[in-house]
Amino acid sequence: MMNIEPDASHTPDVLRDLLEEIEVLRITRQEEGRDRPHPFLKRFTQQELTDEACPTYKNLLVGRSQRIPSRQTLMQIADYLECSMESRNNLLLAARYLPESLELEGNALRLVLEQARQLMDTLSYPAMLVTHTLAIEALNEPFQRFFAFPPLMALPRAQRYFLPVLFREDLPIRERSSFNDQAVKAWQAGVSRCIELFKQSNRLSQFEPWYHELVEQFCAVADFRLYWEQTPSIRDQYDVPSKLLLGRNATTEEWVPIELQNIRISVCSHMYPCIMAFRPLDDAGRSVFASFSSTQGSPFNAVRRR
Secondary structure (H helix, E strand, C coil), rough: CCCCCCCCCCCCCHHHHHHHHHHCCCCHHHHHHHCCCCCCCCCCCCCHHHCCCCCCHHHHHHCCCCCCCHHHHHHHHHHHCCCCCCHHHHHHHHHHHCCCCCCCCHHHHHHHHHCCCCCCCCCCCCEEEECCCCCCHHHHHHHHHHHHHCCCCCCHHHHHHHHHHHHCCCCHHHHCCCCCHHHHHHHHHHHHHHHHHHHHHHHHHHCCHHHHEEEEEECCCHHHHHCCCCCCCHCCCCCCCCCCEEEEECCCCEEEEEEEEEEEECCCCCCCEEEEEEEEEEEHHHHHHHHHCCCCCCCHCCCCCC
């Protein structure tokens, strides 16, 4: 994203527009809190905004400073004021910065998704196509065969998200990721990374109604809420492999532990949609993947639940 500084010759007008925009948002939040106390006890005062988000804010209000806050500072103010994406962009526009780039929509999204599906179908590794909410738009055949995963259309659209899929006990991923203590730790670390990915990818939308509705939908699955609410210090388990699970060699029919690595493949200039693939990291994994490449048949004949 380009970061164009406001024209210095128009600074007084820009600053006036920006401060008006901030004050409207601040007073709105303050009035909302009169009848419903804020869960983090925010008071949304000018002094609190100065202390929490913009050290020069009170100086700007009284005219002791004429310097337009940086884009990063405006993002901090927007976070403090719990701005929606629309309000956040209104702040940026008031300061004469470019608005945040939104996700692809409509025909542009459909075109990129179709191109991504064609690319994904050429991969020999299990792969899925996801959007910024980790909604699963498509699965390739190696994914369905390896994970014994049902056709995507067999799942209601509300259930086609990778995060809850990791937790569901009626789907094979969690069961095959819990065959010993090390595998459980790897699964937990993978869940933590996916949750952080979801939060970072949707950071600017964290105050949007759809975000909260989607998280509540996820929290209805198994023990998802427990992991969602854990502190970062508990979740930081990056010293374990990306993924350990049981894979079935289609030639020998033997179940063996294998180690996988997650790979993200960009398909356009935006971060999403993207392809998430799984690459084997050990000889056992490479043998299992090779066995699927050399056998024919239905995905549900190739891999079964143990």
